Amino acid sequence: MARTVRPKKNLGQHFLTDLTVAQRIADTVDACPTLPILEVGPGMGVLTQYLTQKGREVRVVEIDRESVAYLREHFPLLSEDILGEDFLRMDLDRVFAGRPFVLTGNYPYDISSQIFFKMLDNRCLIPCCTGMIQHEVAQRIASAPGCKAYGILSVMIQTWYDVEYLFTVDETVFNPPPKVKSAVIRMMRNSRTHLGCDEALFRRxxxxxxxxxxKMLRVSLRQIFSSTPASPEFYAQAVMTRRPEELSVSEFINLTHLVSEELERLKNLL
Structure with missing residues (x-):
């Protein structure tokens, strides 16, 4: 059995070594006190040890076989709940038999955005997501309209979740130390149940x-109408002189309605 785990660069592993920080991250799940917990990328279980003290069902998913061996040795009571799988390929419906759960972890930096897009695809199962990610990504997720960091990830996540930037974590509390600071965030499902527009078109x-x-919207939106150009009247609308970082989620929904109406109009002309 593995006595320790060697951090693997290809898996983006940076093991947290500060127990105080680990406890603080574990406490972020208290916002949803009754739900089971799924931890992604537990490594050597520094966060797991505090999650298992919450008096709830806990499962962990870990792709690294060396880490799985270590966890089975050091967390024997959790043995049946250690899933040696790739989170990005998992069917999340079967993790807790279709029950909602809290998603948490010290997420690998190189796939954190993919993890959160999977969260969005499974938002009915995940009312709360917490954890530690690269500081820059956390800033993007939590950023408000008008800020430089506001972008695709901000809009996509804030459409369905309320985001809290909780605290910053220094590089020195990891082995090996990453080259950037980290941050802990919490995302709670908001009250929005549907967009009122085509979701695929919204993302597009x-x-x-x-x-x-x-660029102004009247320029950047032209790629949506590459096959049949939109009308001058469409581009003459007031919103078209704005830039994307200025728009709130609600304004993006309204913009999608305008685009949808124009696409439908063009379709009827054919």
Whole structure:
């Protein structure tokens, strides 16, 4: 059995060594006190040890076989709940038999955005998500309209979750130390149950305009209408002189309605 685990660069492993920070991260799940907990990337269990003290069902998912061996040795009571899988490929419906759960972890930096997009796809199962990520990514997720960090990730997550930036974590509390600071955030499902517009088109609009974030909407939206150009009247609307970082989630929903109506109009002309 593994006595210790060697951090692997290809898995983006930076093991947290500060127990005080680990306890603080574990306490972020208290916002949803009755739900079971799924921890992503437990490594050697520095966070796991505090999560198991919460008096709740806890499962951990870990892709690194060396870490799985270590966890089975050091957390024998958790043995049946140690899932040696890739979180990004998991069917989250089967983790707790379709019951909602809290998602948490010291997330690998290189896949944190992918983890959160999977969270969005499974938002009915995940009313609360907490954990530690790269400081820059945390800033993007929590950023408000008008800020430089506000972008695709901000809009997509804030559409469905209320975001709290909780605290910053220094590089020195990891082995090996990352080259950047980290941050702990909490995301709680908001009251929005549907957009009132086509969700796929909403995502397409958000990505299209932020891919040309310095340009006005009347320029960046043209790629949506590449096959059949939109009308001059469409581009003459007041919102078209704005830039994407200025728009709130609600305004992006309204913008998607405008785009949808124009696409429908063009379709009827064919």
């Amino acid at each position: 609009v958000v990505k299209a305009v932020f891919n040309q974030r310095r």
